[in-house]
Amino acid sequence: MIQRLDWDSDFFGFRIGEVFYQEDLDETPDYDLLYVKGSNEFNARITGFEEGFSELKLVFSKDIPVRNREARPVFPIDQIVYDIDEIYNLAYESGKFSRFYLDKHFNSGKFGELYRKWVDNSISKAIADDVLVYVEENEISGFVTYKTAGDSATIGLIAVSPNHQGKGIGGKLLQSVEDRLAEQNIKKLRIPTQQENQPACHFYTKQGYEICERTFIKHYWAVKNE
Template sequence: MNVIERLDWDSSFFGYEVGRIQIEDINDLTTSDFIEKSIKFRLIYIFSKNIIDIPNIRIIDKKIVLSQKTFFLQSNKNILIRSFDINRDSFDRLKELAIQSGKYSRFFLDKNFVNQEFERLYIRWIENSLTDKSKFDVLVAVIDDLIEGFITLIKKSETVVEISLLAVSQESRGKGIGKQLIVESISRSKEAGLDEIRVTTQLDNIPAMSLYKSANFKIIESINIYHLWNL
């Protein structure tokens, strides 16, 4: 059985012990060794390609990883898309949109999070997107001088860029903003010499799945995520 890995960042951020384990044989979760070692964690993320039917272990997310090769595309000039500029753009607006985008997040859906973990986590993610050394770009869609959508891109390797967050305001959904943010991201990644663009979303997030498939992203990985709480 794989050991339970302590997640230092999560434990520090949430203020309680958080662990992670990848499971291939679900029977490993019922052994006395696992039960004894799991007690020291308040929360354990369990990743498995198999279905787990064990009391107190709840499926929270069906994570889908999609991929697309980069290439040059022509953007819709009716929508202004440019890099975020901290000197003229509203960071508060980015935070607002980031929180709006997370209604399919496991940190929102799991009601055992009771200390505003979801909101704090998404705000930290957008902060990191602007300051992290692995940041590639943060693009915003601007209509009438107001940010109506954004996408954050993180460089994962010399050839791969990852979409970290994508959000469009509720008022501007259905106008093609999300698609144009993706189109611009693919083109900029190609221009920078990156060969592949990836994104992780939830299977139940039908709008996101439809959006990425419309941009010819293909599923390359699917995994179930469960939460085990010791409350």
């Protein structure tokens, strides 16, 4: 059964629904866009719709190690003075493999707006427990957000400035999150990404994370009658 996604519909300005894959959808949906998801590869047939984009979402996970916290130049964002545009630019970097960026059916300006909202709602702690930033020589070169639920936590956004990649900053950000979670007795950390984002996949594997979940996601757009 198709579920209407109110937030997405309101944000993007057209009717968006979500459904988990079935052999055929026997209803003719009154939507402009459908997110169709499945645990295995599929080819849905939906009357009046055509496939416009697909990705394989991966979730990496790891049992959080208990260790002595190391000194790192990583701070909660509310403890420093910062330029919000620096954080927005890092968020854009984190989203360069996002389906909302790669599917060109979306208005290009909406990607930036979406990630700015994500940052704002993370800093206000509406959707994140904290935002940590890596600061060196008065420059923010990376950041990460995370949210706990029960005895596990999930990374929301993580990125390192292109000028500072390859210096181990991403690993230090993740380790800082792990240390804070261990102090709260949180047992597991999950990180969603896309299979297409091979640099991220290699990075998480190097940090000791393993794939625990795979979800195929396809965008089916309503065919517009000319």
